[in-house]
Amino acid sequence: MGYNDGRSYYVYLLLKYLKRNGHEVFLCSNNPEAKERISDTGAEFFLMKELGDKKKLLKGKSVLTDFVEKKRIEVIHSHHRFSEFIANSVRKKTGVKTVFTALSIVDKRYFIEYRSDRLIAVSNSVKKMLINKFGVDGNKIHLIPNFTDTEELTDKIPLTEDVKKYLSEISQRRKVGFKIILTVGRFHKDKDQITLLKASESFKDNKFYFVFIGSGELYSLYSEFIKEKSINAILIPSQKDLRPFYEAADICVLCSLTEPLSGFLLQSGLFSKPFIGSDAEGILEVVRNNDNGLIFKRGDSAELKNKIFMLSEDSNLSGLLSAKLHEDVMKSFTEKTVMPQIEE
Template structure:
C-alpha cells in the first residue's frame, strides 16, 4: 500500500505526537509520505524521525494553488489512500476529492466544534468550514469510542467510522534534564515538595481554572507542594490574574511552552488533566513513560486507560473538590505515587503502543481498499 498523509504542518501537542508516532510505525509496514502545507517545527521533527515528508507551501490558508499540485503527486505517485489530519488539511481535501479517484479519510483528533472555542472569528469561520469539509470524507478514524459516538450523534454513518486509540513509542529515546536542572531553569524552589503538574494549552477547553481552584484548596491544608502549569494560550492572562487574586503565586508557576516535554514529566510527581473535552491525550501517555500517575477528568477515551486506585483517578468535569481530595490523598500516601505510576506504565505498555496503533491502521486501510 501507498498512503499519503496530509497535514497542516503547524501541528503541535497531541496531534503532532500522534502523526509522528503513527507514520513512523506505518513506514515499517507500507509506503508512507507526509505532505504538510506550511514549514514549521513539525516538518523538522518528522525529518528527524526518518519519515518521508515534503512541504507544499500555502501562502495563506485559502491559497488553493496546492490542490492541482497535490492531484499531480497523488495520480503520478499512484497512491491508494489520502489520510488527512486537522482542519486545514480537511479543507483542502474537500476540493481535492473532486479531482482524484481514491478514498480520502480523516482522523478525528478532537471535538471539532470546540477546536477554536477561545477565538470568536476562528470559531465562526474555521469551525463552520471544517464541519462542512468533514461531511465530504469517505471514512473517519476516531481516536476513542466516545468520539465515534459523537460522530454518530451528529449524523455520520456508522459503517464509515473506525476507532483506533492513540499509541506511543515506548522505545523512542526520552531526552530530559535532571529535576534539579529543570527547576533551576525557572528559579523555582522545589526541595521537599510534592510537584503537581498540568501540561495543556491555556484555552477554555482545558479548564485550568479547576486546577487552580484545587491548588488553592490544597494549600489551605498543606504548603509542602507546588503546582506547575506548562503551556501558552489565549486564556493565560485571566489565569495568571486568578492566581494573583488568590495570593498563591508563590506556589503556582506558569512555565510557558516547554520544548523538552519529558523534562517536565520527569520533574513532576503527579500528572493532572482537567479538560472539558479530550480524545485520548498524549500528555497522559507521555507521563506514563516516566511512571507518573494521573488525575484526570473522565472525558473522551481516558477511562479505557485510567482505573481508579490502580493507576490514577478519574474525576468529573469541573470538580475541584474531588481533585483537591485526590491530591491530598497522594500527599498523605506518598508510597502510592510510585505504585500507581508503575501500574500506569504497564497499562500503556500492554495496550497503547504505537506499534499496535499502526497495525490497527493497516487493517483499516486494507478493509477500505477491499470495499
C-alpha cells in the same frame, strides 16, 4: 504543529513509524516550522500555504492535485477538517484514497467534514460524536486509539539551557520537600487548567509546586492569576522533550471539560506517574477510579484538591495506581499495538 498539541504529537508518531516500517511518507503543511519538528522522522516535508487558507481553496486543490500526481500518492491521511475537505476534493480526479483521523470532540458543523473513504476515531466518545452528531455511517469508522511512544523511555535528547533552568527551579523545590504536580496541554478553556489553579491556591501553605507546560490564548490570564494569588507554580512554554518533566513529577493532573483521548494521560502512564483526571468521557475510557488513577468531577477544584492531597499522603496507593496505569498503557496504547492497526 505545537510540541504539546495532541494532534501534532500523533502526526509525528505516524510519520516516524510509517517511515521506519518501509512506507514512503510526506508531510504537507502550511506551517514552515513543522519541517524542523519532523526532521528526525525521515519523512519529507512540503510547504503548502494554501492548505490553511480558505480563500485559496481552488489554488490549494490545484497544488495538492499536482503533488499527488507527481509523487504518485496512494493515500492522503488528514487530521484537520479543512485539510480533509481539500483531500477529498482531489480524490475523483487522482484516484487517491483518503483517510481522516478524528482526534477531537467538536460542536460546530461545516457540512463538508468526515467524508473520507475511511475514518479513524481515537476513542468511543469520538466515535459516538461522529455517528450521533454528524451522521457518519458507523461502518466507515475504525476505532483505533491514540498512542504513545515507548522509545521515549530510553531516548535522551540534549537539554537546552532554558530546559535546564526550568528543571533547576523544579529541583530546588524538591530538595526542600515540595511535591511536584504536572499538567501538560494547550492553555484553552476546554483544558480547564483554571480548576487546577484554583485548587493550587488552597495549597499555598503546603509544599506543592505546580508545573503547567503549554501555550495558548489563556497564558496571560493564568500568569496573572498565579501572580495575584501568590501560587507556587510555573508556566513553561511548549517543549519538544517532556521526558525530564515527567521524571521530575510526583503527580500528573488533567482537568479537561471535553477530552477524546489525551496523549498527556497516556504519557503519564508510560512514565509510571500517578494520574488524576476529570470525569470527561475520553478519560473515563482509560482511567478507572481507585484502580489505575483517581477521578474528580469536572470543574470541582475542592474535590481535585482532596485527590491531590490523598495521593501525596499515600505512597502505597500512588504506587499501585501508577503501576496499573503503566501496565494498561503498555498493553494497549503504544506504537507496538496501534501502528499495525493503522497500517491495515
